[in-house]
Amino acid sequence: MTWTPTLAAGREPLHERLLAALARDIETGALPPGTRLPAQRDLAHAAGLGLGTVTRAYAAAEQRGLISARVGRGSFVAGRAAPPAETMIDLSRNLPPMGRAEALIAQAVGRLQRRPDLITALAYAPRAGEMAHRAAMAGWLATACGLEGLGPEQVILCGGAQQGMALALGAACRPGDTVLCEEATYMGLKPLAQAAGYRLIGVALDSEGMDPAALAAAAKASGAKAVYLLPTLQNPTGRTMSPARRQAIAGTARRQDLWIVEDDVYGLYAGTSRHPPIAALAPERTFFVAGLSKLVAPGLRAGVVVAPDPAGRERILLALEGLYGAGDTFSRMIAAQWVEDGTAEAIARENIAEAEVRLAMALDILGPAAERPGGEASLHLWLPLAELEAERVAGRALRGGVQLTPADSPLVGEGTTRGLRLCLAAVRERGRLEQGLRIVAGALAGREAGETARV
CATH class of the missing domain: 3.40.640.10 (Type I PLP-dependent aspartate aminotransferase-like (Major domain))
Known part of the structure; x- marks a missing residue:
């Protein structure tokens, strides 16, 4: 398809204005679901933009669930938005398990x-x-x-x-x-x-x-x-x-x-x-x-x-x-x-034991895609990925109902340490954590939620 975006005037960076134009055309129906977008290099040439500007806009659009990318096929307007926030499995907040502290706080106040x-x-x-x-x-x-x-x-x-x-x-x-x-x-x-x-x-x-x-x-x-x-x-x-x-x-x-x-x-x-x-x-x-x-x-x-x-x-x-x-x-x-x-040490020991179980579950589900942390337990887990691929994986996970920390949130400067952080303890139920981890595993494999692995 030939799509020529109309960028609004303003002081925002070009990639943000391109993203806004894309979101607007999707919302108005000018770009219906399933529409194949121009290749990044073609759009950059047609719109007089830098290739990096288009790449950043497409990556941000994918993370927001506006488009989906298929290796060798291109980028397409997504057929459905991310699930509502209240149904999300949140793997973005780095919290300890809360059950034991919650059970004891009333006693402490008393x-x-x-x-x-x-x-x-x-x-x-x-x-x-x-x-x-x-x-x-x-x-x-x-x-x-x-x-x-x-x-x-x-x-x-x-x-x-x-x-x-x-x-x-x-x-x-x-x-x-x-x-x-x-x-x-x-x-x-x-x-x-x-x-x-x-x-x-x-x-x-x-x-x-x-x-x-x-x-x-x-x-x-x-x-x-x-x-x-x-x-x-x-x-x-x-x-x-x-x-x-x-x-x-x-x-x-x-x-x-x-x-x-x-x-x-x-x-x-x-x-x-x-x-x-x-x-x-x-x-x-x-x-x-x-x-x-x-x-x-x-x-x-x-x-x-x-x-x-x-x-x-x-x-x-x-x-x-x-x-x-x-x-x-x-x-x-x-x-x-x-x-x-x-009490503080007892709560901490119980939280550490729970974190150890959750870490083992995550390493088992994600396999070599995850980097084993430098401790017996950890509240967070690192997935080393190239920057653009990290954005794409986060977007697939979001459309599948899993919220991850934005890939660029921890980055300072132009380095080589790039990837996604998973937080393992904010989700209360282990079964729901397992569900979220399997969605992330599918996203790492390039699958959208609901797609099955091909043998």
């Missing part, structure tokens, strides 16, 4: 009524948090993260690990500074950097995570002030650094005079693959961030930051006072109570 210090939760908390809560979280860092020997005076409480990241980077950097990170990174870092005015540069990964040689080269070329990384079960790839790799990263940071922001929210899931954190190897330059969200419950906003020196600690406390005010003492009280009586 116990608060009998605490002699309950009324202190109505007052403003100290900047770093109540000392008793800080002592409990120092114990949690030893249990969950392997960061031992901390006194409560070294622990600063915050509203979850995301806020901890913001505080740590704010203490190490100023607006306009460059922050290095994995080239496929935790996606919450990107809006944080945008809001704070940091320039992100992605660093190449290998099978253990961030490559020390690439880190050194990026630091020299950019003059970066800090590096943010997840050494254990890196999000999104699930890769874990060996002890030797952690030593190499620490050594590189020393030679390049980099602050390290170490995010360790998944450490306990690694089991016997867990190693001492980088903060134990380079305590003089590492801001250590952790919390309870991935191990116990995401709504329990009990995060922790450990600064490398008194000056960094004071900058964090100043930011807490000036930007956030007093923290949520009720959440911290429940967190401390659960840590002290062993």
Whole structure:
């Protein structure tokens, strides 16, 4: 078919305006279901657009379920839209299993009524948090993260690990500074950097995570002030650094005079693959961030930051006072109570066991398409794919009723680490997770939902 799009005027990128024109013509019926679209190179020539512009627009249209692509046949207007949101199997949110925490939260709130210090939760908390809560979280860092020997005076409480990241980077950097990170990174870092005015540069990964040689080269070329990384079960790839790799990263940071922001929210899931954190190897330059969200419950906003020196600690406390005010003492009280009586560890162990079962199911269904993570259990799983193929697989999965994390969400810069992240624990029922994984397996094989494999 000959289709000449009419692009609306505006400041949006060309590929977004081309996508909008395609969506509009599909909605109005100018492009009915089953219509074969022009080849990307032909459309680029006819419309006077770059081939890359057309490629990005087609990929985005496929992910939204507007078109479907067939290798060797071309791209066609889809015959049906994605299922409604309420019926979706959501594999895009990286949450822990919630059942055990939900069963115990009412009991925890009931116990608060009998605490002699309950009324202190109505007052403003100290900047770093109540000392008793800080002592409990120092114990949690030893249990969950392997960061031992901390006194409560070294622990600063915050509203979850995301806020901890913001505080740590704010203490190490100023607006306009460059922050290095994995080239496929935790996606919450990107809006944080945008809001704070940091320039992100992605660093190449290998099978253990961030490559020390690439880190050194990026630091020299950019003059970066800090590096943010997840050494254990890196999000999104699930890769874990060996002890030797952690030593190499620490050594590189020393030679390049980099602050390290170490995010360790998944450490306990690694089991016997867990190693001492980088903060134990380079305590003089590492801001250590952790919390309870991935191990116990995401709504329990009990995060922790450990600064490398008194000056960094004071900058964090100043930011807490000036930007956030007093923290949520009720959440911290429940967190401390659960840590002290062993409930937090019991919930975490149960969640880890469930995550281990789900990971085994996913690896069995997806086979060699999935990269085995660097731990005995993991909340997320990485599917290495070329960038365009990742968009296509996500689109097929979406039309089959499975929501995946957008392929470009974790990407920083022009790297080679590309693929899709699957989150294994947000779906409550194992049977529904299995259904979603089989839809993803079909999407990886190039099948739309309802198509059967050809022998």
